[in-house]
Structures are given as C-alpha cells and as structure tokens.
Amino acid sequence: MHIFLEQLAKEAEKQNRCLFRIAEMKDGALETLELRPAPACQDCYSIAKVFTMTAIGLLWDRGILDPGERICEILAGDCPPGMDPRWREVTVDMALRHQCGLPAGFLDIDAQDPYSFGGRDFLRYLLETPPVYPPGARSLYGDGAYYLLSRVVSKKAGRPLDDFLWETLFWPLQVREAAWSRCPLGYPMGATGLFIRTEDLAKLGAVYLQGGLYGGKRILSARWIALALARGYELSPAGPGGALGKAGMFGQMLLILPAQNRAVAWQGYDQKGGGALAEWAAGFRDSAAGGNF
Helix, strand or coil: CEHHHHHHHHHHHHCCCCEEEEEEEECCEEEEEECCCCCCCEECHHHHHHHHHHHHHHHHHCCCCCCCCEHHHHCHHHCCCCCCHHHHHCEHHHHHCCCCCCCCCCCCCCCCCHHHCCCCCHHHHHHCCCCCCCCCCCCCCCCHHHHHHHHHHHHHHCCCHHHHHHHHHHCCCCCCCEEECECCCCCECCCCCEEECHHHHHHHHHHHHCCCEECCEECCCHHHHHHHHHHCCCCEEEECCCEEEEEEHHHEEEEEEHHHCEEEEEEECCCCCCHHHHHHHHHCCHHHHCCEC
16 A cells, blocks of 8 residues: 555544545556445535536537537527526636626535425526626636536537546546436536545546546547646645645545645545645655655
C-alpha cells in the first residue's frame, strides 16, 4: 500500500471523519483502502456534476455541442409555451457556471421533496420558474442547472445522459457499476444521485490530471480540459500545488493533485465537509513521507 493512503486514513480518523473508502490514482496505478464496511456503490452527490460536465465536453469534442448554444433552442420541442422569455437567453456555458438565474438550491432532490416540484415534468417546473436575476449576471449554486444540462446531453446525444456516458466514459474507464437517479420522465438528474464506486471517481480525476488521457488512451481533448479548468466548470481550487476538487454532500470528495501526479477520492458519511482533509491531502509530499512501504 502506498504510504499516502495510510497517512490520509490516519488523518481522517484524527479529524473524526467517517469515511468508507479512499482511492488514489498515482503514476497510472490504482489503489483503494477500505476503512469501514459499506456497500460498494455510494451516492457521490454533487460530484455527479463533474460527470455531467464531462459529458458536455465529450459532445464538444465530437462537434455536436458548443457551450455558447442557447439551451431553449436545443430543447425547443420540450419547452413550455408559458415560460419566462428570459430563459431564451440561457446558454450551456451559463448552466455550467450556475448562472441561469435559478434560486440557490433549486431542484435539489437530496434536500427537497420531489413531489413538491409541480408534477412529473421537472423541465416544465424549472422553466416556468421565473429567474431571480438576469441570466449570466451572477452565480447561485444549485442542482437545477445540471438537470438542464442532463436534458441537453440527452437531446444532443439522442439517448439519456448515463447511456451516453456508458459508451464514451464509463466503459473506457472500466467502471464496474453505476446507477443514476432519474426524474419521473426517465432523465438522469445530472446534478446528484449518481451511485458509483470510489475508485471510479478517482479514475475520472485522473482523466483531468492527465490532460484528457487515461491508460494512454484519449478520453477528452486537451482543449476541453483547458477550457473547463479556465472557466471553473465544477472543479475549484482545493489547496496548495494547484490542487482542484469537487465535494459532495455528507463528506464525498474528488481531488486532483497535479504537484503529486495524483488523483484521490473518498466516500463516507458525515457533516464535516471535506475542506480540512483536502488541504491535508494537497499538502502531502511523497519525498517527505518516504514513498511506498
């Protein structure tokens, strides 16, 4: 076992973090450490957004979608006639940046009762909700934007988001199993509800760490990686050494650590958030720790 995993596990216990598993990709090698017995697949909550953002990149690489496209033009046949006209201004890029104009926390199935969303058609409910600020004017984090993006991917790919990702991402990364919560009309939620193994989160981090490559094979273009990181699509600064990360509810974390050539993920259940542990991981140095046991 690499000493990083052992020391990260010790630090997690020191911080009273209830983690189930930690996985790392380092120099092309994958390792997983189980800390507590738990089902193999766990809800990664908002880390799901990184997968949805990646699907947008896969379509962009294929020349099928551009972030500047207007969402209501893509979904023209599905938009309700009585929607607020300001929705016609919203682009894919605005949704990726949470700049649609939706209220904070909108369409969050983890914190809200989905039976309060006005019926089976979540897209209608969303588009009949007036923007609380002009689209593009500011960012308010929530789940509604990424449900929109799930619908965009489904329309452009001609199949649901998760079916598209099985062909273009999950299979190439050798993801063993994954399941995504869906709306009543059968579309993946996009923002949350993705049940997946910890090691498969680390594999996605490795794709971004390696400029779009995995196992020497091209998954995403280097141009998309550069664009996504420059625009802050879901991956945010997470510590020293250029660390980037995405956290999920109840302590889930995906970290990309360029200074260490490492991608790491953990899943668990607690209310502490991942900030302090992510800072520790970003500050780890293999040379100081003595490498492998």
